[in-house]
Amino acid sequence: MSAHTRVKICGLTRAQDLDHAAKAGASYAGFVFFPKSPRNLTLEAARDLALAAPVGLAKVALVVNADDAMLDAILAQVPIDMIQLHGSETPARVAEIHARFGLPVMKAVGIATADDLPKLAQFEAVADQILVDAKPAQDAALPGGNGLSFDWRLIAGRDWVKPWMLAGGLTPDNVAEAIRLTGAQLVDVSSGVEAAPGLKDPARMVGFVQAARGLAAA
Numbered sequence: 722m723s724a725h726t727r728v729k730i731c732g733l734t735r736a737q738d739l740d741h742a743a744k745a746g747a748s749y750a751g752f753v754f755f756p757k758s759p760r761n762l763t764l765e766a767a768r769d770l771a772l773a774a775p776v777g778l779a780k781v782a783l784v785v786n787a788d789d790a791m792l793d794a795i796l797a798q799v800p801i802d803m804i805q806l807h808g809s810e811t812p813a814r815v816a817e818i819h820a821r822f823g824l825p826v827m828k829a830v831g832i833a834t835a836d837d838l839p840k841l842a843q844f845e846a847v848a849d850q851i852l853v854d855a856k857p858a859q860d861a862a863l864p865g866g867n868g869l870s871f872d873w874r875l876i877a878g879r880d881w882v883k884p885w886m887l888a889g890g891l892t893p894d895n896v897a898e899a900i901r902l903t904g905a906q907l908v909d910v911s912s913g914v915e916a917a918p919g920l921k922d923p924a925r926m927v928g929f930v931q932a933a934r935g936l937a938a939a
């Protein structure tokens with residue numbers, strides 16, 4: 722935990738939430754392009770939000786098994802700084818997206834047990850950054866954004882090849898412990914700072930960023 726820990730707040734759907742996220746000190750804003758999600762955005766809504774984002778707030782497009790046409794459409798309309806791949810994309814597909822779209826690519830890797838750990842190295846070979854998330858249940862409606870954590874001790878002390886971000890069930894109450902156990906310098910939160918699915922809670926966003934940085938909330 723350090724004052725330099727950087728926070729991504731994902732699943733922003735409203736201008737006031739984006740504003741509060743930036744004022745709370747978030748470094749990344751995540752926009753979800755996945756129709757099954759309560760945080761899904763139309764291209765028009767995402768464009769409006771992205772254009773309203775303050776300079777310095779990195780805008781991340783979260784997609785799930787998106788084809789080139791969908792990525793073309795997003796990137797043609799929305800000013801995006803990073804692509805987050807949160808589906809069952811293969812290492813080859815990650816490499817293809819990186820080469821074709823020329824933006825940094827962050828690949829989400831779901832972890833439930835030690836058997837999932839080899840995937841981290843496979844994706845470190847092709848992605849710019851790894852998002853280490855809890856592996857969703859097989860019958861989960863969403864591949865992420867479920868407020869589900871994994872056993873953080875599984876990645877404690879790992880030698881990372883690429884920058885990585887910790888996600889999955891993080892909240893203002895547990896993020897400091899998650900950082901202490903894993904050494905994460907980047908953390909991502911969605912449902913843990915919500916008042917209801919898709920609607921962020923300003924006080925929880927402040928509390929999360931402050932806790933991630935080891936500071937007392939004002």
Ligand SMILES: O=C(O)c1ccccc1N[C@@H]1O[C@H](COP(=O)(O)O)[C@@H](O)[C@H]1O
Nearest residue numbers: 731758865866867868888889890911912
């Ligand atoms: O947030 C969503 O709706 C979502 C939909 C599809 C894939 C991923 C999604 N969210 C990402 O999941 C992780 C963990 O979220 P949570 O903090 O446990 O709610 C995070 O990276 C979100 O960006």
